Amino acid sequence: MPLRLYNTLSGEKELFVPRVPGKVGMYVCGVTVYDLCHIGHARAGIVFDMIYRYLQFAGYEVTYVRNYTDIDDKIINRANQEGTDYRTIADRYIATFDEDMDRLGMRRPTLEPKATEHIDDIITIIQQLIENGHAYATEGDVYFSVETFGEYLKLSKRNLEDMQAGARVEVDERKRNPMDFALWKSSKPGEPWWESPWGQGRPGWHIECSAMSMRFLGPSFDIHGGGKDLVFPHHENEIAQSECANGCQFVKYWLHNGFVNINSEKMSKSLGNFFSIREVLQLFHPEVLRFFILQAHYRSPLDYSDQNLREAQAGLARIYEALAGLDAALAEQADDLQTVPSAAELAEKAAGLEPRFREAMDDDFNTAQALGILFDTVRTLNRFLAEGGGRNTESRPALEQLRRSVDRIGDVLGLFQTRAADWLAEREAEKSRQLTVTEQEIQSLITERAEARKAKNFARSDEIRDYLLANNIQLVDTPQGTTWKVK
């Protein structure tokens, strides 16, 4: 079953054929480190983490490079605001980015280079571009000449005339074409700078990604990813720089994830409608956020709201509850010879889970469908356990196979990384912190209610139950006695 993926460059789903059999080079644009990351960054991170994991699961040896852009106008502005230097700002937000990504359960990329560690590479590429006639220096700045690259805008499928007609770019007399973009910027007094053939300055935005991808993955590699908003100008400019410098195709497959929206509008710094990752993680478990993101296809827009996250939490809990039931069944001896009605269906679903998962994932990483398949399997599992098949001898291999498959799938999606029983217990503990009644009081009321029930004094028994319910405590009657949970 071959992997097919949607390539922004062709606008179609294509068969994935890596340049070198069995190996994949993947570059994903990281962040410009000048502020806290928001949910949009979390989506990009999680989506490409999932892709990274799935490629590995599919047997590829993956070199995954994700950069930090640690020199940029916004970083300098932020430093000026705080009266500090760019390095302090960059290092601070690299640290917070790493923290956020770790909390979200992201597998670390193979390499995480920083732009400022590749200034020499950047200068080399710019020199090549000048020699090739694709770039020109003027007053300490260097610009890329877009008119020298016939295929410019092939990724975003536009043309220069239309762009200029609706352009909101400021006119710069020194540019040959208003669309020309900076490869190197001369430094103003007080700004950080590096020595270059064109004087003291710093790299423009875009060139650092060409330099770092080329350094670690070569002039031509398999997959380049990032958010949809990077298609133009960032990735378009990367293509221009890299292909003009190297004279070969830069990237075979371009992958772009959709935005996170708030009320159907893009979440962004400029609109001010963003939630930082750490804000959201105060309210929801990291896996809930991951589950929420993976429930939509990676290219679709995704509306963030408290309500939607709560629904994701309920859905994830459904799976964890089923897994807890599965674990409990497996912990017991299989000594029951009585076959239950859904045994055959369970065996079929257990055997089919992984193939069906792969089929969904091979279709442009359709995690929404993959999770649907998982839920479908969970329903059968629940029925099987409800029928009392947990200790059945004949079904034990299917149950074990199911558990292994869920583990493997969870490993790809970055979900179910906690033991099911622990996850559920943790959620209960979280809720318990908001209790308005002491556990002692609850216990004594449970005892009193048990006595009332024994005496068939149901009025008193119900009164106790209602009182506790009003305090968010739900009594749970079981054959073994009464327990309680926070509602």
Add this chain to the structure above:
RNA sequence: GGCGCCGUAGCCAAGUGGUAAGGCAGAGGUCUGCAAAACCUUUAUUCAGCGGUUCAAAUCCGCUCGGCGCCUCCA
């Protein structure tokens, strides 16, 4: 103004030519003294609207309406 995307049940969301996955919420059932929880079952003759192509359309084409994105920094 240019380019592009989207519109599937109360909500979220898969599905790109073969007769509508899944989740949340709701309803019914099992259980229970009654409940709750849990579990099971169930919920779109129909895919924004209109027209066309086809044996066959949510899927392809055209138009209309509605929402959004990029064209400036942005994952």
